[in-house]
Amino acid sequence: MVTLKQLAKELGVSISTVSKALNNSEEIGEDTVRRVKELAELYNYKPNKVALSLKNNKTKTIGVIIPNILNRILAKVLFGIETEAAKHGYNIITCISNESLEKEKQSLQLLANGSVDGFILSVAEETQINNEIEHFKKTISQGLPIVMFDRVAHDVMCDKVIVDDFDAMYNATKSLLKEKRKNIVFISNINDLSVGKLRERGYNKAILEHGVQEPLVLKIKRKKDDHQKKIKSFLKKNRTVDAVIAADSSSGVIALNTAINLGLKVPKEFSVIAFASKSDSNHTIPKLTTIRQHAKEIGVSAAQMLIARMQNLPASADVKTKIVKTSIVKNKSTL
Amino acid sequence: MVTLKQLAKELGVSISTVSKALNNSEEIGEDTVRRVKELAELYNYKPNKVALSLKNNKTKTIGVIIPNILNRILAKVLFGIETEAAKHGYNIITCISNESLEKEKQSLQLLANGSVDGFILSVAEETQINNEIEHFKKTISQGLPIVMFDRVAHDVMCDKVIVDDFDAMYNATKSLLKEKRKNIVFISNINDLSVGKLRERGYNKAILEHGVQEPLVLKIKRKKDDHQKKIKSFLKKNRTVDAVIAADSSSGVIALNTAINLGLKVPKEFSVIAFASKSDSNHTIPKLTTIRQHAKEIGVSAAQMLIARMQNLPASADVKTKIVKTSIVKNKSTL
Numbered sequence: 001m002v003t004l005k006q007l008a009k010e011l012g013v014s015i016s017t018v019s020k021a022l023n024n025s026e027e028i029g030e031d032t033v034r035r036v037k038e039l040a041e042l043y044n045y046k047p048n049k050v051a052l053s054l055k056n057n058k059t060k061t062i063g064v065i066i067p068n069i070l071n072r073i074l075a076k077v078l079f080g081i082e083t084e085a086a087k088h089g090y091n092i093i094t095c096i097s098n099e100s101l102e103k104e105k106q107s108l109q110l111l112a113n114g115s116v117d118g119f120i121l122s123v124a125e126e127t128q129i130n131n132e133i134e135h136f137k138k139t140i141s142q143g144l145p146i147v148m149f150d151r152v153a154h155d156v157m158c159d160k161v162i163v164d165d166f167d168a169m170y171n172a173t174k175s176l177l178k179e180k181r182k183n184i185v186f187i188s189n190i191n192d193l194s195v196g197k198l199r200e201r202g203y204n205k206a207i208l209e210h211g212v213q214e215p216l217v218l219k220i221k222r223k224k225d226d227h228q229k230k231i232k233s234f235l236k237k238n239r240t241v242d243a244v245i246a247a248d249s250s251s252g253v254i255a256l257n258t259a260i261n262l263g264l265k266v267p268k269e270f271s272v273i274a275f276a277s278k279s280d281s282n283h284t285i286p287k288l289t290t291i292r293q294h295a296k297e298i299g300v301s302a303a304q305m306l307i308a309r310m311q312n313l314p315a316s317a318d319v320k321t322k323i324v325k326t327s328i329v330k331n332k333s334t335l
Numbered sequence: 336m337v338t339l340k341q342l343a344k345e346l347g348v349s350i351s352t353v354s355k356a357l358n359n360s361e362e363i364g365e366d367t368v369r370r371v372k373e374l375a376e377l378y379n380y381k382p383n384k385v386a387l388s389l390k391n392n393k394t395k396t397i398g399v400i401i402p403n404i405l406n407r408i409l410a411k412v413l414f415g416i417e418t419e420a421a422k423h424g425y426n427i428i429t430c431i432s433n434e435s436l437e438k439e440k441q442s443l444q445l446l447a448n449g450s451v452d453g454f455i456l457s458v459a460e461e462t463q464i465n466n467e468i469e470h471f472k473k474t475i476s477q478g479l480p481i482v483m484f485d486r487v488a489h490d491v492m493c494d495k496v497i498v499d500d501f502d503a504m505y506n507a508t509k510s511l512l513k514e515k516r517k518n519i520v521f522i523s524n525i526n527d528l529s530v531g532k533l534r535e536r537g538y539n540k541a542i543l544e545h546g547v548q549e550p551l552v553l554k555i556k557r558k559k560d561d562h563q564k565k566i567k568s569f570l571k572k573n574r575t576v577d578a579v580i581a582a583d584s585s586s587g588v589i590a591l592n593t594a595i596n597l598g599l600k601v602p603k604e605f606s607v608i609a610f611a612s613k614s615d616s617n618h619t620i621p622k623l624t625t626i627r628q629h630a631k632e633i634g635v636s637a638a639q640m641l642i643a644r645m646q647n648l649p650a651s652a653d654v655k656t657k658i659v660k661t662s663i664v665k666n667k668s669t670l
Contacts, residue, residue: 061445069413075404082404082431086438091445094429096417103421110396110426115450227617250618257620260595282562283588283618285596 024089080299169202188247249276286332359424415634504537523582584611621667
């Protein structure tokens with residue numbers, strides 16, 4: 001087995017240069033990094049991970065724990081974390097809590113055992129319901145910083161990245177009122193989640209301030225209801241409805257397709273706007289006007305905050321909460 | 336710090352029982368596992384991961400490397416792996432290669448360093464294009480088994496789980512021919528991937544056997560083309576086309592919505608069938624007939640194969656390739 005010392009000798013540089021180059025340190029020039037890595041590869045050099053982590057106490061790895069891999073927003077946040085981490089020479093390893101408190105604890109323990117320098121996570125549903133926070137506090141007290149995003153535990157003192165769900169829905173509803181829509185229905189299949197409730201409140205506030213109509217809400221049960229049937233029969237029964245604002249992409253896409261199926265002219269006589277992704281919007285005709293969450297940016301911000309924290313850059317012990325603003329991307333489903 | 340020995344003494348069981356219980360061994364009864372874990376938790380017992388892995392050479396952790404977290408099928412496979420691994424008391428940690436050969440190598444190295452007992456992975460696009468396999472061979476020769484799924488490297492001797500892409504498309508095309516469709520176009524935005532090529536060949540075979548039309552193929556470049564425009568102008572120019580078979584869900588959903596937008600009656604005069612998920616199909620009107628990939632089952636199978644391999648259950652050194660069959664879910668976009 002070749003050692004760092006032997007590599008350094010052969011390359012005519014210091015041991016510390018070799019070590020830093022192998023860890024993608026920004027102090028070392030690109031050329032040197034490449035030379036060091038090529039020689040290390042040639043000799044099949046294996047850094048002793050344990051020795052390394054005992055010595056400099058850095059793994060250059062971020063642990064990410066997400067509650068649900070099938071959630072597209074979470075997948076995109078992960079993509080953002082990955083992209084930003086790579087820029088700074090950090091690897092990420094990811095565990096999935098599957099919305100389970102027990103799995104979340106296990107994942108923290110598994111990775112806290114010398115594999116990572118810190119965590120980025122979104123809290124599991126079960127953890128939120130039970131209001132458990134001890135495992136987070138324990139991890140932080142072990143010297144491993146945590147950055148939480150989207151679903152955060154307010155009682156844990158750590159950096160956080162959240163979305164302005166309330167304002168986003170308030171502003172989107174106001175944009176429909178400006179189009180002179182007179183009977184706007186709020187449709188949601190995420191009413192059991194905290195973000196779903198915030199979005200409904202944003203809609204309510206805009207409607208009540210305006211004072212022309214009462215709030216009109218259609219709630220879909222994700223696992224029980226036939227989404228298409230429910231929206232179709234609602235729109236058939238409520239012929240005066242002239243706009244839909246949806247808290248989730250499924251409700252938005254289905255409402256748009258249903259309106260067209262019922263012969264309504266979109267956007268001339270009927271508008272649709274929804275929390276949705278660019279790809280959702282590219283699949284409908286006309287293209288759906290969307291409230292974008294900038295999930296990638298959430299991930300990028302979380303990674304930046306954690307990396308700064310791990311490098312002790314915020315000199316103070318104060319914690320920060322960053323709000324990533326949504327934006328409305330105007331397409332052809334609104335005037 | 337409390338030791339295994341002290342825990343064993345207090346519980347009146349053997350050290351090996353404590354160790355096995357902490358590692359969720361199936362040899363130990365549930366009750367004992369619970370008692371051991373409770374006491375370990377009480378004393379805040381920390382297994383020395385390195386010592387453990389040196390001693391019994393087992394981390395009870397599976398490393399998963401996936402090329403792209405934004406791909407829904409891959410996310411579902413990951414969900415299947417997670418579910419099956421948890422059943423057998425295995426944790427999983429996941430790295431994302433982002434379709435990059437370099438990242439894939441890094442991830443293998445990162446995790447091979449004592450963090451996992453074996454790997455489940457789908458090969459990155461760049462790796463496939465460069466036909467690189469040395470890093471896989473190296474990992475296997477270090478005693479860490481690999482199971483590949485979906486995008487596999489045929490020249491690496493290891494267990495594999497694949498989908499019957501060729502047969503799936505052959506059969507789906509035949510089902511359109513049975514509907515007496517006379518001009519079926521194959522649309523794909525994944526023609527640069529091996530699975531995309533297999534799907535095209537399945538379509539070609541069915542069309543050539545039938546002999547009524549020539550193969551008609553529309554290829555979409557994922558990053559360059561305006562997907563909607565390209566499909567719309569194609570369908571406008573080719574008015575005799577009476578069916579679309581799509582290799583990917585975006586092409587399928589857009590083709591269906593475009594046909595309706597052009598005033599075609601689906602499925603009376605125009606059929607659409609696509610590789611897509613249940614949720615894609617639930618969003619269109621009429622609901623899309625789909626070729627389902629059973630992504631979760633792919634993950635479950637891969638996890639089962641790897642766990643068997645890690646426990647040396649296949650006594651022989653032979654490797655297996657498991658084929659997970661797709662199925663056609665008939666909906667209202669075909670006759």
